[in-house]
Amino acid sequence: MNPDFDPPLLRAFIAVVDTGSFTHAAQRLHLTQSAISHQIRRLEEQVGTPLLYRTTRALTLTPSGVDFLQCAKQIIVMLDSLSQRFNPSPVTGIVRFGVIENFLGDKLAHLLCQFGRTYPSITLDVNVSPNLDLTAMVAAGQLDLAVLLCKENDADCGSVLRKTRQVWVAADNFTLAPGASLPLALSPSPCFHRRACATALEETNLGWHIVFTSPSQHGLHAAVLSGLAITIMPDDDVRPGMRIVDGQYGLPPLPDAAFVLAWSEGNKTDAACEFGKMIEEMSRAPMQSQKITVPA
Structure with missing residues (x-):
């Protein structure tokens, strides 16, 4: 076993763990997937024991991998600090x-x-x-x-970073009496979700009113989780205790967003x-x- 570990191998290992896959690690480090695989293989040969369990669906750290990851991160942090201290970036x-x-x-x-x-x-x-x-x-x-x-x-608008889907969201225990006005929790104007909500509801005969206003996502989440109101959010923002209610209560479809x-x-x-x-x-x-x- 060679105790002198090359920093590029350590960075490859950390990138695989952080991103969850060899493909995403390759994208982060601007390398090919085969190059990342080769670096991980070399690193495991140097360590003398497997660091990752590989299956078709997941990557799992071995017990040795858990210990090695902590040490690798400490080494990279120190190397980066040393580089910044004595070779500062020319970009200011x-x-x-x-x-x-x-x-x-x-x-x-x-x-x-x-x-x-x-x-x-x-x-x-x-x-x-x-x-x-x-x-x-x-x-x-x-x-x-x-x-x-x-x-x-x-x-x-600009260059797309990530596509998402807008959804209507309520608490798991939210109830609405038949014919009752729809209670909504929204950010104050101007707000993309508020505008999308108003535009969509204008196409319906639903009665609705705003019962909670907050510029904070945490505030809106609290209002929804309390069962007070329904709101709009990207589907990947839905938290435990919330449920997507698209199509329920007469709610209209929402446009996809990015x-x-x-x-x-x-x-x-x-x-x-x-x-x-x-x-x-x-x-x-x-x-x-x-x-x-x-x-x-």
Whole structure:
């Protein structure tokens, strides 16, 4: 066993674990899938024991893989810190970035952290706002780039990062008396979901009223989980305790949507371009079905 592990092999192993597949790891590292497989094989030969159990449906860390992953991450963090300390990135400046709250979920924090570590000389100015506010800010040149939600077939919004499906959502225990007005929980105007809701309901004879308003996704989730109201959200935002109620209570269909990356019309700075690349890379597989599992 060779105790001197090559950093590229460690990065390949971490990428496979983080993304859940060899294919997504290859995309992240800009390599071929066969190259990633070869690197993992070389690493396991160096370690002298398997690190991953491979099946057609899943990848599972072996007990040795669990221990090795923790050490590999510590080594890469130290190497990155050393590189940034003595070989700082030549890219500097400020990136003014806008994003809607539910884009990438918990991975948004990881994105910001990773970018900060990679480009310590770049300052991030992040604005989390309702969707149409961000649209106006990009158009006015107040933001360099932003992640927006728009109709899937609206090609003028920006480059598509990820497609999604809008759904009507209620609590598992939500009930509505026959003929009663539909209670809704929505973000304040301007809001993409609020506009989609109003447009869809205008095509029906349903009675409806807004009982809860919040600019926060957490607030809307709380209103729904309490059984107070129905709301609209992307289908991958549905949480335990919620159920999709499309077609129930006379609810009309909703248009498909997409998360897009929109740029201001001004010149793109090197700093903004680097951040845009990282957003595109991370958004390629934010909801992958294949996961790395850790044995109990």
